Amino acid sequence: MKGKMFFPVIVTIGFLAAAAPAFPHHGKATYDETKLATIMGTVSAFQFSNPHAELFLDVKDERGNIERWVGEGTSPNMLVREGWDRKTLKPGDMITATGHPARNGTNSMRIEKVILPSGKELTFEGPGGT
């Protein structure tokens, strides 16, 4: 019996070892958790979508050029608990978003919170972060 257990045990250990590098992060870009950036801009699209909501912002740089930013949030069911619905933002809304910028320097971030046109602040990440 002892000998028969050997093979499945070795296989299991092999899979656990192979899976170890898979833990670190979720999402396409990795975000720098040590940095917080704030951007102000106009909403060009708000996707209240699974598995992650996405927010597209047109941000004016110092020279007046428009840069397109994309911000990732948590899932719709968590956003609803934070006070969101799919109509919270619409194209043209001026908002401020604060979040963790992408490590690779692209115009993308994991948004932590959004200040709506009304001045109200809403969390864009899940309870306790993602």
Added chain:
Amino acid sequence: MNFISAICVWLEQTGWGTTIRESLWLFPVIETVHIFGIILLVGATSILDLRLMGLTFRDESVSLIAGRFIPWALAGFIIQVVTGFLLFSSEATKMYGNIGFQIKMLLILIAGINALVFHSVAYKSVGKWDRDPVGPLSARAAGLISILLWFGIVAAGRWIAYV
């Protein structure tokens, strides 16, 4: 725009695609059933694959194991096609360009060809080696290829979210 990406755009805009994408609970529920389906499918195929390789149920005939487990694998496959199609509809354009998804679909196609080849070649002569604890090379190879492909399919599916 090519034909397939046009279909993806259309799928995403269908009522069901939009409903699932914007749903609060439907998407995670379908995702959960998709996990149940893969347990059923890969669990069943793996038992047969291990039998073909002579690593388990060596005292049972191959045809008995095939007869018992292939129906469960088919049931799992149907669950996967239905739930997978619904999940795909909700984010089709994203999946279309996702390398994890592309590899997953390619591996499923190869797994299908492997199963087809096994049934039309090695399994045809199963009467000659049905009770052998370890099958002939063609059967062992089919089992090994199948189990590697299905584990690869699960891995590629999980990696869709990370690539």
